[in-house]
Amino acid sequence: MSDEPDVDAPSPRGAATLDEVARLAGVSRATASRAINGGSRVSERARVAVDDAVRRLGYTPNLAARSLVTRRTGSVALVVPEPDERVFSDPFFARTLHVVTRVLSERDLQVVLLIAGPGEQEERMLRYLRNRHSDGAIVVSHHRRDSFADQLVSLGLPASFIGRPWRHDDEVSWVDTDNVAGGREAARLLQERGCRRIATIAGPADMTAGVDRLEGWRQAMADAGHADDAVARGDFTIEGGEAACKQLLAEHPDVDGIAVASDLMALGALRVLSAAGRRVPDDVAVTGYDDLGVAERSDPPLTTLSNPISEMAAEAARLLLAQLEGGSAAPRRVVFAPTLVRRASA
Amino acid sequence: MSDEPDVDAPSPRGAATLDEVARLAGVSRATASRAINGGSRVSERARVAVDDAVRRLGYTPNLAARSLVTRRTGSVALVVPEPDERVFSDPFFARTLHVVTRVLSERDLQVVLLIAGPGEQEERMLRYLRNRHSDGAIVVSHHRRDSFADQLVSLGLPASFIGRPWRHDDEVSWVDTDNVAGGREAARLLQERGCRRIATIAGPADMTAGVDRLEGWRQAMADAGHADDAVARGDFTIEGGEAACKQLLAEHPDVDGIAVASDLMALGALRVLSAAGRRVPDDVAVTGYDDLGVAERSDPPLTTLSNPISEMAAEAARLLLAQLEGGSAAPRRVVFAPTLVRRASA
DNA sequence: AATGAGAGTGGAAGCGCTCTCAGGCTGCGA
DNA sequence: TCGCAGCCTGAGAGCGCTTCCACTCTCATT
Incomplete structure (x- = not known):
């Protein structure tokens, strides 16, 4: 017997499909799908066979197909409502970006960066969010008051703010420092x-x-x-x-x-x-x-x-995860205490 | 006649579908699709009707569905092969991120941030890219030599590097300074x-x-x-x-x-x-x-x-766009000249 | 008047996946 | 022996979209 799977259609397009996995494992597509996603109601024997087939074929689920039926995108938007480039060079932002990416990647969520310029860009971004192209949003709103936050809140999209939003602070989850x-x-x-x-x-x-x-x-x-x-x-x-x-x-x-x-x-x-x-x-x-x-x-x-900005960013990510996973719980807010750092100037 | 469309299924799930647009415009799904995507081989009359229906329904295409058939994701990965947080605080990175996002957003491409920690994370990231979860990648490789670049090149994914890759510098597009x-x-x-x-x-x-x-x-x-x-x-x-x-x-x-x-x-x-x-x-x-x-x-x-880092980032984005749009042209490289800035130290 | 090209259109297939539903199998108690 | 849970499984529908293909209508050409 050859090491290579000798199935009917040896993946013509390149990426293996669930169908091929199922065939190689000798089960149906449904069972293969169950085995791959958590695996409840799947016999040990089937699970092992599927796992093995997945490995041999180097299979990864097609996100688009999955997303089409689950209505989940597997991505989270990191929303920066300021087009100002200074925001980017801000170490605060850099750290936030880093931590958020790390926390979300533990759940296999991708961070999609959304930067709102004024006018048209902001419009497009809101459309993007309204149409659920991301499962949720983390908004770095530590800055200006803006109607943007209002609109985002009204979308009903799972979201958490880093920095208390100017308005609606009792309708959304946020983290901030005192x-x-x-x-x-x-x-x-x-x-x-x-x-x-x-x-x-x-x-x-x-x-x-x-x-x-x-x-x-x-x-x-x-x-x-x-x-x-x-x-x-x-x-x-x-x-x-x-x-x-x-x-x-x-x-x-x-x-x-x-x-x-x-x-x-x-x-x-x-x-x-x-x-x-x-x-x-x-x-x-x-x-x-x-x-x-x-x-x-x-x-x-x-x-x-x-300010404990790493903790804040991580907490914001967790607040979002809670909404994503636990359904629509009540909005939560977490306030961190700043720490006095004594140096020479006072 | 009411202002509101009175179609059979008034979008039960929230977001309007192409089907609803087509029905409201009085055309078939196929025609509606053509009208929305460029509109060649569509009569003026149909185009206007579809445009109007789109506006009235606030329709946006479901990316997952489109992606499933076109095999395009509409996103580009910005790959940072270093987990080191310093990279993030680096103004170089901040500027790059900003410019790349701006240039790509002109083509409605979303930037997805991929950060490769060592080992497992890098593995996952390569899988992500290998399975074409993004249409292309921009790699910020201005740093260490790494096998990562090798592997990425071998995926055959459209890519451009910011900073000449240590190897394979004749197989991929890149920008760098002299x-x-x-x-x-x-x-x-x-x-x-x-x-x-x-x-x-x-x-x-x-x-x-x-x-x-x-x-x-x-x-x-x-x-x-x-x-x-x-x-x-x-x-x-x-x-x-x-x-x-x-x-x-x-x-x-x-x-x-x-x-x-x-x-x-x-x-x-x-x-x-x-x-x-x-x-x-x-x-x-x-x-x-x-x-x-x-x-x-x-x-x-x-x-x-x-170094003209903004220009470099923009050019890297453009090199990728060229590959994405123009098929697989030969790899290109663009080298920028550094500028001497005279201050007091010499 | 007959023909053909070309433009516009709609039916239908199918992208790869999840999930419902019905059915088969096992093992238990009656 | 039969009936009935309870567990696994596979067939199949369908998510929303693009695109192939066949078809209908113009017109202009023979």
Whole structure:
């Protein structure tokens, strides 16, 4: 007997089909299918035969055919609602992408990348999702408020958000960090350091991270009976941080502590302070937020708040898996605590 | 007459099917299909009717069904043969991902991310590709030599590489930069600066970028009649650069110019030189390579060689599209020239 | 007036898979 | 001995789509 299977049709098209597997294993297509998918109600003998045939033929199910009948695609969309290229270079995004891919690949789910440019692109993407070309979506929405999230929610597609969505936060699953707590912690650290005149450089008012961190700072200032009027706003960039810091120095020359809502802005602040001849942390203590690489390389290295982004991404993936597998459970939310990382700047 | 279509089966499952479109348009499924896909051999009247029906029903083709018969999946795999998370944070990768996604989305192709861990994961990924779960692959192989590329080539799947593959470079399409020319250029710059004792910190011997840049440096040194014995190797990391630079200073204390094969290693070299009390560029001139952000933020900012990575990624996508659309043309390769970016370090 | 080319069309096959359903087999208790 | 669960199994339908093929209608040509 030859080692090679000598079946009627030796797979004309290249890839083996279930039919060939079944024939080689001496069972019907139905039994082969059952054996391959979990194998309940299949005799040991049949299972072994099918497994063997699969191996010999190098068989993999045709996803399209399977998908056609199961109405599952085996893919999950990772939705990035911002076309801005900066998002991509963001270590946050890189890590998220990596972790999500890893977790989902354990369930043999492929990650499909969806990037929404404005207008037409977004339209196409929504159509893509509406027509269930993916089984679910993970939305990296840690940024701007957008109607996009609204629309996505209304599709009823299994989804989980990384970063609390601006609206609908009780209708979908999401993970986030406790930005209020982080804002509070930064302010408290500066207070404990003995700073008397504490300012903040807040993030944009249309991002939850910006709003919440400021809110936390305000709470801590109020608790300590400090004034909370020294507030400047930036856009989470270095340049934004520079401008905001200049403004602060002009309006409140006596400032001796600044809680900055992002490391990048803190970098800008550091530059301005250095140019103004203020020593950090001796004259002015500075805290950042995010701890994504730049913080430890600045001069001086930034004391900052660190988010467990890997855990967040993994949890977001798991939340989605739960919806995919367990039917439509109630939306869940998971909030992670930021960790204070003490370096030299405060 | 009501505005709503009053057809027999008002799409029980949610998504409209071609059948419903056809019925509403008053044509057969076959004609509807033709009208939707390009529309040759379809009368103007039928086309309009179908277009209208599509719009009214919000129809999108079921990808699985289409894929089953056309044997096209509408997706392209972006293959990252390194599980290392650093790859992800690499701005090179981020940019590539972004550009590739953009170019392919113009053809309605989805990017599916494939990350190969070692062993089992890689196996699964090859199976995925072998079974044509994607129409083609773009491989970000700018790194290590690996048998993976060999295997991928042997699948006969349409593919293009970003970064010349270690082997099979005449059997597949690829894009790359002229690392030899870049290496040469760095060495020449140092020569023109008047450096008398020029060293290099080369990259790993198992990466084409490492090998080629060193080769270019050697050529330029030979052309100028300079000795080319001051060579240290690093692994493209800061730490590797530090170690290599220490070694160089110990073995060749008279060195006054170093062509470093990556910015990150150059950063390490800068640190070591500064610690050794050598001024850059006055005592020792230093060039980097890559120009991916860190170069302009170092102290002093690095003179370095910059690669047009966006163009490379776009071209790689186009090379793949050519294969996908034009049948199996001969493999093509496109080599881009690096650009010298002069900053303070040399 | 008869013929043929060419364009538009619909019937029907079939892509590879899952899953329902009915039937066969086994082993048990009556 | 018979009946009845309970377990396995295979036939077959059908998922939604593209495409082959045969057919009908024009027109223009002989």
